[in-house]
Amino acid sequence: MRREPARTLSDHLPVIFPALMLLVFFVIPFGIMIAVSFFQREQGGFYTPDFVLSNYARFLSSFFGGVLSFSLLLAMAVAVCCVVLAFPFTYFLTCRTRRVQIAWLVGLLSVLSLSEVIIGFAWSTLFSRTAGISNLFVALGLMEQPTALLPGFGAVLTGMVYQALPYTILVLYPALVRLEPTLLEASRTLGASPLRGFFDIVIPALRNTIVATLIMVFVFALGSYLLPQILGRPQHWTLSVLITDQAIYQSNMPFAAAMAVFLVLISLALVGLTLLVGGRKDLTA
Amino acid sequence: MTPAWIRNGYMALIALFLAAPLVVVAGVSVNAKKTLLFPPEGFSFTWYTDIFTQNDWRSALFASVGLAALSAALAVVIALPLAWFLWRRVAPWARVFQFLGVAPFLLPPVITALGFLSFWATGGFYGEPWTAVISHAIFFVTLPLVTLSLGFASIDRSLVEAAATMGADDARVFRTVVVPLITPYLVSGYAFAFVLSLNEYIVAYMTVGFTLETLPIKIFNALRYGYTPTMAAVSIFFVVIAAVVFGLVARYGDLPRLLGAWSSEDK
Numbered sequence: 244m245r246r247e248p249a250r251t252l253s254d255h256l257p258v259i260f261p262a263l264m265l266l267v268f269f270v271i272p273f274g275i276m277i278a279v280s281f282f283q284r285e286q287g288g289f290y291t292p293d294f295v296l297s298n299y300a301r302f303l304s305s306f307f308g309g310v311l312s313f314s315l316l317l318a319m320a321v322a323v324c325c326v327v328l329a330f331p332f333t334y335f336l337t338c339r340t341r342r343v344q345i346a347w348l349v350g351l352l353s354v355l356s357l358s359e360v361i362i363g364f365a366w367s368t369l370f371s372r373t374a375g376i377s378n379l380f381v382a383l384g385l386m387e388q389p390t391a392l393l394p395g396f397g398a399v400l401t402g403m404v405y406q407a408l409p410y411t412i413l414v415l416y417p418a419l420v421r422l423e424p425t426l427l428e429a430s431r432t433l434g435a436s437p438l439r440g441f442f443d444i445v446i447p448a449l450r451n452t453i454v455a456t457l458i459m460v461f462v463f464a465l466g467s468y469l470l471p472q473i474l475g476r477p478q479h480w481t482l483s484v485l486i487t488d489q490a491i492y493q494s495n496m497p498f499a500a501a502m503a504v505f506l507v508l509i510s511l512a513l514v515g516l517t518l519l520v521g522g523r524k525d526l527t528a
Numbered sequence: 529m530t531p532a533w534i535r536n537g538y539m540a541l542i543a544l545f546l547a548a549p550l551v552v553v554a555g556v557s558v559n560a561k562k563t564l565l566f567p568p569e570g571f572s573f574t575w576y577t578d579i580f581t582q583n584d585w586r587s588a589l590f591a592s593v594g595l596a597a598l599s600a601a602l603a604v605v606i607a608l609p610l611a612w613f614l615w616r617r618v619a620p621w622a623r624v625f626q627f628l629g630v631a632p633f634l635l636p637p638v639i640t641a642l643g644f645l646s647f648w649a650t651g652g653f654y655g656e657p658w659t660a661v662i663s664h665a666i667f668f669v670t671l672p673l674v675t676l677s678l679g680f681a682s683i684d685r686s687l688v689e690a691a692a693t694m695g696a697d698d699a700r701v702f703r704t705v706v707v708p709l710i711t712p713y714l715v716s717g718y719a720f721a722f723v724l725s726l727n728e729y730i731v732a733y734m735t736v737g738f739t740l741e742t743l744p745i746k747i748f749n750a751l752r753y754g755y756t757p758t759m760a761a762v763s764i765f766f767v768v769i770a771a772v773v774f775g776l777v778a779r780y781g782d783l784p785r786l787l788g789a790w791s792s793e794d795k
Contacts, residue, residue, distance in 0.1 A: 246616060246617060246618045247617060248617060249613075249618075254617065257612060258613040258619075260605075260609060261609050261610035261613075265606070265628040265666070268662055268663070268666045269628055269632060269640075269666050270628065272640075272643035272646065272647035275643070275646045275650055276639075276643045328542065332538060332539060332542050335538060335539055336539070341784065348774075348778065348783050349774045349778050350543075352770070352774045353771040353774055354767075356723045356724050356727055356770045357727060357763075357766065357767065357770070358727035358728070358729055358744040359729055360729050360744045360748045360751075361744070361762075361767075362549070364553070364751065364755070364763060365549035365552070366549050367755075368564060368566070368760070369549045373565055373566070374564045374565055376548075376552075378566070408542075408546070413787055416787055416788065416789065417788030417789055420788075421789070437531075462635075465636050466638060468637070468638050468730055469730075469748070483636055486638050486642060487638060487641075491734070496645075496649075499642060500642060503638065503639045506638070506639055507635060510634070510635050
């Protein structure tokens with residue numbers, strides 16, 4: 244049965260339900276959010292339809308500038324750490340037998356699907372004074388007495404790298420699995436060391452994939468909203484945390500919506516860049 | 529090839545990094561007393577049974593499982609006809625809906641969550657439990673959409689051709705050829721959406737955070753009043769559920785292919 248264009252109404256019937264669901268429950272909420280970002284905020288958490296730019300004007304404050312630049316730098320640090328850690332790992336993984344690969348994939352998916360709440364709780368336990376890793380250091384004689392390693396920037400960064408690492412590996416995995424093994428074999432035959440083959444063949448061949456992965460992990464890290472709260476201090480709050488805080492606790496929906504619109508624009512621009520760089524048709528595959 | 533000890537050592541280090549927090553949480557969860565000590569003092573499974581016997585934890589568990597089961601089902605119901613249509617018809621405009629189906633997953637989750645919050649609040653349904661089901665279904669529709677698209681792409685079109693030549697209409701081809709071939713992909717899509725919905729916090733919090741307590745919301749709320757071994761037990765319980773579900777997907781489906789590796793023959 245060849246693929247044919249849909250002509251009659253009954254041909255279109257199957258697509259109507261999913262299309263309606265996506266339009267009503269994704270496009271319309273999105274539109275409402277954009278509209279709310281221009282609304283006038285009233286006292287007591289309400290807002291009235293209007294067209295004001297004051298919510299966007301608040302972006303010009305030094306407070307917002309500080310949060311934005313911290314979020315971007317943090318996400319960048321997470322992306323670089325994750326790709327540097329994940330790339331050799333994924334490469335080694337693809338050299339293993341299928342059975343070993345599957346076992347790892349199950350483990351990686353299990354960690355990836357963990358709630359941010361659970362990751363935050365797990366790392367705050369690991370960094371705590373009573374149950375934490377510092378007890379191990381004391382036992383090894385590296386430390387005088389157990390100390391709490393949080394809240395702090397190091398804890399936030401570690402937690403976010405933990406959250407994003409399985410994602411990074413799974414994004415890199417398809418490209419590395421499909422890497423032509425004959426390329427490396429050829430370099431070996433010509434006398435290149437394995438290390439040289441890795442840096443001169445594998446990395447250049449996958450340069451675009453690496454850049455695309457960096458951007459995708461960056462966007463992923465931008466979305467982290469609980470780890471900075473659980474593992475960090477208020478100065479470690481990111482844009483995602485600030486949006487939640489404004490929407491729920493400060494009841495300032497218009498400002499929260501304006502920040503969300505801004506975050507969408509950054510993310511979409513970056514995802515668009517990924518498509519250009521990667522030239523890949525299917526981002527999620 | 530890189531020397532084996534470097535490869536094995538490096539993979540072991542990554543494994544250690546990924547496992548360390550879970551090992552500590554598992555240790556904490558079996559403390560005999562209500563303390564977070566590691567290594568644990570004494571041994572007790574009380575904190576695990578608490579999940580099922582204490583009313584507040586049990587109702588949070590039921591809320592989470594119910595939400596995950598329903599929203600994953602709805603996500604599959606939305607994704608299946610769309611994926612089928614994209615496979616069966618030449619319709620470039622329908623790609624828009626494919627993009628819409630993938631978008632919630634690529635954007636930072638807080639954006640989708642805020643969209644739902646303003647949508648349900650505007651409609652006057654804010655806080656109704658069913659709004660969370662629809663919200664999660666849309667949020668996670670990407671997963672069954674991607675697995676089903678892969679499933680349809682894997683169907684040998686000559687099989688369909690043969691069935692059509694023998695006089696089978698679309699409905700019959702769907703029932704006798706398509707459904708048996710895509711069932712593993714359908715189940716995996718459901719499984720992915722189910723596990724992720726179980727663990728999801730922000731969308732659930734922004735839609736029903738003040739009326740319905742799911743397990744992640746319950747854990748986060750409890751974090752403010754101090755840590756208890758029950759939270760550790762719930763965390764380990766969730767890791768085990770995820771590992772079992774993905775293990776089953778790997779057992780009955782083609783996990784490397786689902787994750788984007790083309791070839792499925794052994795290396």
